[in-house]
Amino acid sequence: MSAGGPGGEAVTAETANQIDAKGIGIGLIGIYIAGISGIPYLAFLAGIGAIFATKMGADAVRRVCSYGIGTGVPSIGMLALGMGLISAMFGLAIGKMLGVVFIGPIVGLVLALVIGFVVGTLANKIIKLNIPVMERCLMEIAGAGVLVLTGLSVMIAGSMDFVVISKLVIETGYIAPVFILGALGILHPFNASLGPDETQDRTMVHALSCGAIAMVIGGVCSIAVIGPIAGIISTIIGLAIWYVTFMGFIKLVKRDAGAGYVGTGLLPPGAM
Amino acid sequence: MDPAMGMGLVALMGAAATVAGCSEDLESDIGSQSNPNSQVQLAAQVGYPHRIFNKAISGEPPSNAMYCAVGAGVAMVLMSESVMSASPLIAIAIGAFVAALLNGVFSTTSYLGRNASQTRFNQYVYLDVLRNQILSLMGHAYITTFCIVLISYVMWNQNLIGHPFPFPVIALIWGLCVGAIGSSTGDVHYGAEREFQDFKFGSGLNAADSGNITRFAEAGVRSSMDNAWFCSKFGGPVTGIAFGMVVFLDNWRSTAFSGWTAVVVGVVIVLVLVIYNRKVETYARKKYGPFPEYAGDIEA
Secondary structure, eight states, rough: OSSSOOOSOOSSSSSHHHHHHHHHHHHHHHHHHHHHOGGGGGTTHHHHHHHHHHHHHHHHHHHHHHTSSSSSHHHHHHHHHHHHHHHHHHHHHHHHHOGGGGGGHHHHHHHHHHHHHHHHHIIISOOOOOOHHHHHHHHHHHHHHHHHHHHHHHHHHSSSOHHHHHHIIIIITTTTHHHHHHEEEEEEEEHTTTTOOOOOHHHHHHHHHHHHHHHHHHHHHHHHHTTTTHHHHHHHHHHHHHHHHHHHHHHHHHHHHGGEEEOOOSTTTTTO | OOEEEEHHHHHHHHHHHHHHHHHHHHHHTTTOOTHHHHHHHEEEGTTOOOOOOOOOOOOHHHHHHHHHHHHHHHHHHHHHHHHHHEEEEEHHHHHHHHHHHHHHHHHHHHHHHHHHHTGGGOOOEEEHHHHHHHHHHHHHHHHHHHHHHHHHHHHTTTTTTTOOHHHHHHHHHHHHHHHIIIIIIIHHHHHHHHHHHHHHTTOOOGGGOOOOOOOTTTBBBHHHHHHHHHTTTTTTHHHHHHHHHHHHHHHHHHHHHHHHHHHOOOOOOOOHHHHHHHHHHHHHHHHOOOOOOOOOOOOO
């Protein structure tokens, strides 16, 4: 048993297929509208795509870590964004090289799924972790990593062009907060809810709120990159999503803690 | 650059790093992050519900990297000419403030989330624990981020040291570094020393003692402030000295020497520290040991 839970398959209300469909679908649609339209005021849509991709990654972390990967939760988030960064930049660069910019995110996503599958197979077959959902979850985590990074980079730069992104996001260093906030968005929701009474809806609403924080900071960065209005639109929409989801999280904490949600007090009876 | 100016900058960075290391360690001790966190997390499960802050924002290195990268990113936005060309000091202060706000949000969600996930072990969510500690957590995170972003700015600025990496990336790396040093140096003082100070040296740990760390302080039920009080006497300062030495010695050797001489000086410093550490360790073992001889299977 891990420090977290009983071990074994996680209890789910929203299935993995539904979350993946939303994550990949909304993620790609947001990135494409923001990247192809060329209208800077729509850049925030890529951020919304990144929020749903964060949720997809957090759910995959939740399922794979329910098998007892206690201290491995943070590591798996870093792994996600490591695979994601390589794939995202490779995809965008291939799109630029071939002269068809719009294939970039899809090439990146496919490459991430392949890397995730290889890493998952290595972990399961060679290192023999023997976790049934390992391959699928690592594919989802890598896919989420690539969508989060591409989404936030497109939101900051307002373009899907590799040259523009590398000049405005990577060389300026704004990739650093994007990278680490993306990784924390994927790992923190489950890590912060670790325990046997963890519930899926609470972890998922928390994932949305973490994704929104990444969107807010990305929006602040894009004020200096695209322009004040587009950046402020992204920041305010991100803040609104964060407020709603954070309040939703608090509500679910109250529900799950029940009578244990107290203002103050000594230790519970019988615990002294 | 003028050598006196160079050494002045190195001294400033060393001093800022010392403060950053100290506040980073105390911040993680108040929240029981990283090393002691597994004890706090397990305590309720072994029958010891507690009133300790459970701040699980990944390990210390990623969480500090986040504060510092965000602080530097926001500072860079404010300093850029297209926005408001803010003075670096104000920009860094605002960046560190934003990072402290993020620290507050992430700390809150991890305290509420983790305790709500342990309801079956009678672990309550105490809102006064949250309110009492959250501002001291954010305050310490502000100090850490301010100092680290300041170091990164000095390294990045083309008129000062002129490091080729972008500003937020340097801050990310120093954030990882201060988190790693806080986790490996200072947390040992909280995670091990605080808990086992009444145990015989080298006597090992009985699993049944695991949750004890969360129970009683010098007076009454232990709170996270007691841990900060305890750790500020040794664990925090020693982390500050460790991190300050890393920053100071590394920058000193590359400022005072150049080329291969700087590399050789670096190797010499590492060798001297390795030998010194070994001496201290063997001295402590001889002085406070010996470990009890292994005498078959001892009943737990």
